[in-house]
Amino acid sequence: MNEIIKCTDLSYSYNDGTLETPVLNSLNLQVDKAQTIAIVGQSGCGKSTLLNLLGGISRPCGGKVMLNGIDLAQINEENITNLRAQHLGFIYQFHHLLKDFSAVDNVAMPLLISGVDTQTANEKAAQLLTDIGLQNRLNYRPTELSGGQRQRVAIARALIGNPNCLLADEPTGNLDAKNAEETLELMIALNQKQKSALIVVTHDMKIAAKMDSFLTLENGKLV
Ligand SMILES: Nc1ncnc2c1ncn2[C@@H]1O[C@H](COP(=O)(O)OP(=O)(O)OP(=O)(O)O)[C@@H](O)[C@H]1O
Ligand SMILES: [Mg+2]
Numbered sequence: 001m002n003e004i005i006k007c008t009d010l011s012y013s014y015n016d017g018t019l020e021t022p023v024l025n026s027l028n029l030q031v032d033k034a035q036t037i038a039i040v041g042q043s044g045c046g047k048s049t050l051l052n053l054l055g056g057i058s059r060p061c062g063g064k065v066m067l068n069g070i071d072l073a074q075i076n077e078e079n080i081t082n083l084r085a086q087h088l089g090f091i092y093q094f095h096h097l098l099k100d101f102s103a104v105d106n107v108a109m110p111l112l113i114s115g116v117d118t119q120t121a122n123e124k125a126a127q128l129l130t131d132i133g134l135q136n137r138l139n140y141r142p143t144e145l146s147g148g149q150r151q152r153v154a155i156a157r158a159l160i161g162n163p164n165c166l167l168a169d170e171p172t173g174n175l176d177a178k179n180a181e182e183t184l185e186l187m188i189a190l191n192q193k194q195k196s197a198l199i200v201v202t203h204d205m206k207i208a209a210k211m212d213s214f215l216t217l218e219n220g221k222l223v
Contacts, residue, residue, distance in 0.1 A: 001069050004087065004165045004197050005031040005054055009063035011220075012049055023049050025220030026063065031165065034195040036188070038208035041217035047201040048093055050217065051167050054199070055088055056080040068164070085114055089158035093169040093201075095150050097142040097157075103129055104138045107156045114161065128156040132186060147174040155183060159190055165197040166190065172204060184210065 012024040023046040031037060041047055052058045053065055056072045065072045068087055072080055097106050107125035112118065126138055132152050142150050151174045158166060166187060172180035184207055191198045200207060208214050215222040 002032045003030050003066075004033050004068055005029065005199075006066040007054065007060075007063065008066075010050075010053060010060050010065065011062035012046070012053060012058070013061055014049075023220060024053070027217075027221050029054075029215075029222055031197050031199060033164065034191065034197060035213070036191055036198040036211040037200070038211040038214045039199065039201045039217055039222070040203065040205075040208055040214070045217045046220065047217055048169055051090075051169050051199070051201060055084055055090060055167055085110065085161065087164045089161060089163035089166045091151075091155055091158045091166070091168040091171045093173070095142075095154035097150055097153055099142050102139045102141055103134060103145070103153045106142070106153055107160055110157060110161045124160060125156070128160055129153070132156060132182070148176065148179050151175060152179070152183065155186065159186070162190075162194055163196055164194075165199065168198070168200045170201055170203070172202070172207065180204065180207075 007027065007029050010024055010027040014021040014023065027050070039047055053060055056065065056067065067083055070083060098109070104122055104125045107129060108121035111121035111124065129135065129138055132155065134149060134152055137145060137149060145153065151171065155171060168187065171187070172183050175183060187198055188210065190196055200211065202208055
């Protein structure tokens, strides 16, 4: 098996009981190990919704998502959480950092959760933050960081567990051109060093052009 993610006939609608908002309609996607993919599409077309389904954060209304050969519909919430921790790194559109924790603590968190000792986790987190230029901000909290700095902390947090697949939702949206370029290089370096796949949602055509493939989400499908 060469695919890390495969989804078949994936459908999704938001439904608040009175209003149904169809978003994805029989969408198919296969992502092979070490493949890099850009997903583009108009605001509101369903890109973030798709990433949440790929990571098992929300459940499909139809069709299925396979992560490393395992059908997410066939396993319970706890096993999905473990599978996600084992294989995926998430960089969210809105970074979701823990506001009461420092940059180092935020980045070290996934390692601590998976049982790594505090000193090792903190050292690795500090190294990764240093690699992306935040060596002088290790003990700052998210509210004490700029938008771009927060995004870099979020990227470090996604990378620290050496995931097989990185899911990134507009990872450079809050960064200036130089930081965006560096961030992209960091993600591509991981992809090459570790043969990890990379799925990037972006509006930036420069980023899209650097990926192996380029898909557009339109009318609930990838084309
Ligand atoms: N909780 C919700 N309830 C109802 N509709 C929702 C909900 N969340 C999102 N939507 C709708 O689903 C559609 C897809 O949203 P999504 O966030 O996936 O878009 P997106 O492609 O990521 O957009 P952007 O590029 O602006 O981030 C949008 O039209 C939005 O209005
Ligand atoms: Mg979005």
